[in-house]
Amino acid sequence: MMKFKGLHKVSLIDYPGKICAIVFTGGCNFRCQYCHNPELVIGDDKLPDIPEAEILSFMQKRCTSRSKLLDGLCISGGEPTIWEELPKFMKTIKGIGLLVKLDTNGTNPDMIREVIGNGSVDYIAMDIKGTPERYPQIVGQGFSLTKIQTSIELLLQNKIDYEFRTTVFPEFFTEEEAKQISKWVKGAKRYVLQKPHIEKTLNGKFHQKIRLYGEQELINLAKLLPNCIVRL
C-alpha cells in the first residue's frame, strides 16, 4: 500500500509556471549521501501515514467547479515510482482536473512509460545524479544504469514537459563531468542545476565537510549543459 508521508499545501516553485501542492511518498531505492530528506528514505515507518482519501479530498476542495486554487499536484519523495499503486493515484488526480508532476530518480522506466502513455502525467523532473561512473559513489549499490538510460531516452522523446536536474556538489560534478552529461542528455529541452540544501543529510557527516559551488560557478557550469538554468 502506497505510503504518503507529507502534504505541502501550496508551492509556487515546485512546478514551473504553476501553483501546486506537493505530496511526499515514503521510501527510496537510492541512498544518496547528500539526500536532505533522510526521514523519508530511512526510518519512514516512524512518520505517520497520511491517508490517500485525505489527500484526494484536499485536492478536490482546491479544484471545484466554482474555484480552482491549485493548478496541479507534484508527487515527490522519497522515490514515488517504487509504489506500484502510483499510476492509479496519478490517474485519479488527473480525473479531478489537475495537472500532475512527478519527481523521480528514473529507476522505473516501465512506470514512466506507462504514465506518459496513458496521459496521467504532465511534467516529469528526473534526477541526473552525475555521470554514469559517479552513480555508485553517490547513490550506493544495487541500481540499474540501463534503466536510468531508458528513462532518459523516454523523456528525450518529448512527449510531455520535463526537466533533468542535478543537485550539484564540486565533489561529484566537475566541468568535465558537466560536458560528459551534456552528451548523455543531448537535445534535452530543459536542464536544471540545483543548489543543495545541506542542513541535514542522509550521510550525517556529509554536510560537515562539503564545499559548495558559488553562484557564478553554477552559472558557468550551466553554460555547459543543454537549455540549462540554475535554481538557487
Ligand code: SF4
Ligand atoms: S536524494 Fe532523492 S533519490 Fe536520493 S536518496 Fe534522497 S529521495 Fe532518494
